[in-house]
Amino acid sequence: MSEKPNNLEERTAVFAEDVRAFVRKLPRTVSNIEDVKQLVRASGSIAANCIEANESLSAKDKLMRFRISRKEAKESGLWLRLVHLGDDTKQAGRRELLIRESRELRSILSAIITKLE
DSSP, X not given: OOOOOSSHHHXXXXXXXHHHHHHTTSOOOHHHHHHHHHHHHHHHHHXXXXXXXXXXXXXXXXXXXXXXXXXHHHHHHHHHHHSOOTTOHHHHHHHHHHHHHHHHHHHHHHHHXXXXX
């Protein structure tokens, strides 16, 4: 796991990178293949929408992008919960760290949204 950057765009990008490193070591089951696709999309979408929010042309668009980012952070937590780890206890610890980071990102994004509303 990488150290958490102070810049939100960078932090969300690191989260997406960490998710990708995590999923490369998961067992290849039918359910994991589908859940991993969703997890990878959601984790990347957090970062992409954060960038979009910071480059938005209107306050309304900025707010919407941060809301989408928050929704994707919540969704990432669900997909992390659903993936099957097999017998790898090391992966269980990594998953918990990623779930915690998705919650922290949600809290940060919620605070930004509250300020913008």
